[in-house]
Amino acid sequence: MPDTLANLRCATAQLWINPQRLASAAAVNLGEQPLALRTADMHAAQDRLARFAPLLAQLFPELVASHGQIESALIPVPAMQQALGLPLASGRLWVKADHSLPVAGSIKARGGFHEVLEWAEQLALQHGGLMADGDYRTLTSDDARAWFARHQVAVGSTGNLGMAIGVMAAALGFRAVVHMSTDAKAWKKDRLRQHGVAVIEHTGDYEQAVAQGRQLAHADPTCHFVDDERSVSLFVGYSAAALHLQKQLQDQGMAVDAQHPLLVYLPCGVGGAPSGIAWGLHQVLGEHVHCFFAEPVQSPCFLVQMMAAPGSHPSVYDYGLTNQTQADGLAIPRASLLAAKAMRSILAGVFTVQDPRLFDHLALLHASEGMRIEPSAAAGFSGPLHLRNHALASAGANHVVWTTGGLLVPDAQFQGFLQQATG
Numbered sequence: 362m363p364d365t366l367a368n369l370r371c372a373t374a375q376l377w378i379n380p381q382r383l384a385s386a387a388a389v390n391l392g393e394q395p396l397a398l399r400t401a402d403m404h405a406a407q408d409r410l411a412r413f414a415p416l417l418a419q420l421f422p423e424l425v426a427s428h429g430q431i432e433s434a435l436i437p438v439p440a441m442q443q444a445l446g447l448p449l450a451s452g453r454l455w456v457k458a459d460h461s462l463p464v465a466g467s468i469k470a471r472g473g474f475h476e477v478l479e480w481a482e483q484l485a486l487q488h489g490g491l492m493a494d495g496d497y498r499t500l501t502s503d504d505a506r507a508w509f510a511r512h513q514v515a516v517g518s519t520g521n522l523g524m525a526i527g528v529m530a531a532a533l534g535f536r537a538v539v540h541m542s543t544d545a546k547a548w549k550k551d552r553l554r555q556h557g558v559a560v561i562e563h564t565g566d567y568e569q570a571v572a573q574g575r576q577l578a579h580a581d582p583t584c585h586f587v588d589d590e591r592s593v594s595l596f597v598g599y600s601a602a603a604l605h606l607q608k609q610l611q612d613q614g615m616a617v618d619a620q621h622p623l624l625v626y627l628p629c630g631v632g633g634a635p636s637g638i639a640w641g642l643h644q645v646l647g648e649h650v651h652c653f654f655a656e657p658v659q660s661p662c663f664l665v666q667m668m669a670a671p672g673s674h675p676s677v678y679d680y681g682l683t684n685q686t687q688a689d690g691l692a693i694p695r696a697s698l699l700a701a702k703a704m705r706s707i708l709a710g711v712f713t714v715q716d717p718r719l720f721d722h723l724a725l726l727h728a729s730e731g732m733r734i735e736p737s738a739a740a741g742f743s744g745p746l747h748l749r750n751h752a753l754a755s756a757g758a759n760h761v762v763w764t765t766g767g768l769l770v771p772d773a774q775f776q777g778f779l780q781q782a783t784g
């Protein structure tokens with residue numbers, strides 16, 4: 362523990378193994394107030410996304426081919442495995458390609474879309490424009506849109522959450538407002554404005570943008586604020602990814618058992634997305650899935666929270682860190698307490714990554730597999746390297762790196778990322 366803290370303070374990349382992890386996923390809620398989440402909530406989220414799929418296929422041309430389903434492929438990446446120098450004796454490397462999720466271009470499509478759709482569904486049922494088992498495409502009617510236009514959806518974001526929430530809310534006819542921190546990328550703000558989303562810029566970091574957005578929204582009863590630090594709807598929206606991954610593993614003939622552990626590496630910001638997915642994976646796959654979160658060395662808010670005394674809620678600034686990183690999706694100073702509680706006895710560990718490594722791995726993935734990801738999404742690739750000498754990394758193991766964003770990155774930006782690789 363003292364070594365972990367020393368490494369943390371001097372921004373040295375490291376792997377931390379969670380000493381509170383319990384072998385059995387059934388024991389998830391021990392020791393703390395029970396988490397008010399049930400497996401049924403994950404299935405309900407999946408069912409909700411399915412109900413909306415025909416409407417989404419109508420609203421977004423890029424979803425016609427998938428009939429409105431928003432999912433990503435599970436892809437073997439042997440060339441990347443070789444480029445990383447990861448021996449086959451330590452398992453096989455895969456990418457879960459959320460960098461290609463349509464419309465939002467990031468993992469935020471999962472939780473973010475779910476929350477906007479849940480609220481739209483609730484409003485429409487109240488208003489009478491929708492029957493519970495009806496055709497959701499009626500929500501494109503003038504009447505439904507006029508009703509939505511009297512309501513607002515707001516969110517605080519470093520970029521990608523705002524993109525998901527803003528684009529979906531605007532497509533349904535809501536007024537959409539995204540509160541952004543100064544570190545948010547200009548192209549993300551521009552793109553949102555092109556979609557008719559109001560972007561409000563706040564001086565200060567992400568946490569301040571969220572706090573100000575939350576305050577403004579609470580003063581307005583027609584406004585729904587998507588609260589990245591506390592939202593259960595986001596969390597269960599993310600968790601539904603587990604059901605799809607379970608099916609993909611079956612389709613690929615990949616077992617998950619003691620001889621075939623599944624190691625999953627998830628980039629972590631506030632913690633909602635990776636925790637929702639890790640929680641879901643434990644519900645459906647059990648104890649032989651091992652989830653590791655990846656954080657920048659300057660923004661290890663989840664690691665800090667997992668090591669903190671019960672009842673405390675420290676920020677990375679408390680450890681003398683800057684929260685400055687090119688991984689803008691991960692530049693969060695303080696973790697979600699909901700996510701931390703959900704992960705207390707489930708999470709396998711957390712590792713930290715220096716920014717130059719992000720660009721190296723981003724460039725390596727592009728050169729070896731032709732995939733285009735953003736810096737935040739590259740954080741997971743350090744994971745298998747940290748674990749390669751661990752007992753879990755046996756020949757039967759599968760390592761899944763969750764690549765969380767990239768589709769919408771403009772070409773000029775991407776070329777800039779490649780140039781930052783040290784080769």
Ligand SMILES: *Cc1c(COP(=O)(O)O)cnc(C)c1O
Nearest residue numbers: 521630631632633634690765766
């Ligand atoms: C938001 C985001 C994450 C992490 O999600 P959190 O819920 O903030 O932990 C990871 N990668 C990318 C690209 C993101 O946009």
